[in-house]
Amino acid sequence: MAGFKRKVFYVGGFDPRGPRFYHALGAEQIERWNLRMEEAATLSTRRNVSDTRVDWTIANPGRAVETDYSFLRWDDLVRANWIGNPFTLAWRAFRAYRDNIRNLDFATGKRLGKGQLITLFYPAIFTLLFPLAFGLPxxxxxxxWLPWLFALPIGLIAGIFLARPLLVKMHAPWLLRFFVFNSELGGSGADPALNARLDAFADEIEAALDQGWDEVVLLTHSNGSILCVPLLARLLRRRGGALPPNFTFMTMGHCIPLVACRRDATAFKEELAYLASQDFRWIDIGSPPDGAAYSGVNPMLLVAPDPRPRMELLSPRFHLFYDPETYHKGYANKYEIHFDYLRTGDRVSEIDWPSLMATERTASQAVADFRANH
Known part of the structure; x- marks a missing residue:
């Protein structure tokens, strides 16, 4: 019987891939971790609990640890917002960038990180430039042989098809969809389906808070951090502003300023300001080379001068845990860098995903050990 029992609720990013992909990724990383640590942790098969939740268990008998892992699903909503038609994507991306240029606080955005502004705009720039570079010649x-009236559109269409593999390799279409979704979210607030899903997530988490777990973690990755601002606000309001001492909110690669820096995102900023007035534990793991995340940035400072939550800002220092030939770096690996939070490297870190799931250390203890050792 497990001596340490942990409950984790995971809210992922803007990704149409559902729990099957993340379950397979977790199994792969647990296997890598076992080899490096000479342990025998296991990851169970998936259990469909509801339409919005899939569970699996990470057990490490050698340490008497059991982690019950709940994948909170919104991948169906991502697929519903996944723009397939390239011309529709182009039009909605144009509107999203127009709205960002009108409403984004560029001074604050630049202060928080130039890399993030580059990540915001390079998909649109390259999506315009690459087809022109291929198509105009x-x-x-x-x-x-042909009049310009025919030569130009034929060349541009050919340029689009020739540029597409390169743009896909750079994940430009994915990033465009991501920016469109968050631009529309920031400008108008969550749609009814997303609001209902956040209510369902809050129901699941609230039910677990009084079930006697040694640790309860709300874990988010990427775009999930944006969703968890109104989600955590829901939990706090339901609990009278108090969460149990065994609860931790953990973000990995958060991108909250993407919405919070919008002048028109009034509803979202009100929720963030509410979080800033409460007392809870927040750990953020953000890698400086990750241009899709705001590493080292306390997003509550955007709306409150003295936030109350106990927030820990931590760089995972991936370069210490990967060999040079396997370390993800550079623009060609931006996508991989953004997923390294959910992996274990060539050497084990106290705060890599398997270590957080398969050891008896709480999240706070893992952070303390990481700081002491690195």
Whole structure:
């Protein structure tokens, strides 16, 4: 029987892949961790609890640890917002960038991180430039035989098809969809389906808070951090502003300023300000090379001069745990960098995903050990 029992609720990013992908990723990382640690942790099969929740268990008998892991699903809502038609994507991306240029607090955004502003704009710039770079030479060649009225559109269409593999490799279409979703979320607030889903998530988490777990963690990755601002506000209001001492909110690669820096995101900023007035434990793990995350940034400072929550800002220092040939770096690996939070490297870190799931250390103890050792 487990001596330490942990409950984790996971809210992922803007990803159409559901629990099957993340379960497989977790199993792979637990296996890698076992090899490095010479332990025998296991990850169970998936259990469909409801339409919005899938569970699995991470057990480590050698340490008498059991982690009950609940994947809170919103991948169906991502798929519903996944723009397939390239012309529709182009139009909605144009509107999203127009609204960002009008409403984004660029001075604050620049102060928080230039890399994040580059990540915001490079998908749109490259999506425009690459088809032109490929298509205009073709149009010039065709213009030898055809009128410009025909040569130019044929060249541009050819440029779009030729540029597509390169843009996909850079994950530009994915990032465009991500920015469109969050731009529309910031401008108008969550839609009814998303609000209902957050209510369902709050029901699941609230029910677990009084079940005697040694630790309860609300864990988010990427875009999940944005969703968890109104989600955590719901929990706090239901509990009279008090969460139990065994509860920790943990963000990995948070991108909250993407919405919080919008002048028109009034509802979202009100929820963030409410969080800033409460007392709870918040740990953020953010890697400085990750241009899709705001590492070292306390987002509550955007709306409150003296936030009350006990927030720990921590760099995972991935470069210490990967060999040079396997370390993800550079623009070609931006996507991989953003997922390293959910992996274990060539050497084990106290705050890599398997270590947080398969050891008896609480999240706070893991952070303390990481700081002491690195």
């Amino acid at each position: 073709i149009a010039l060649l065709l213009a030898i």
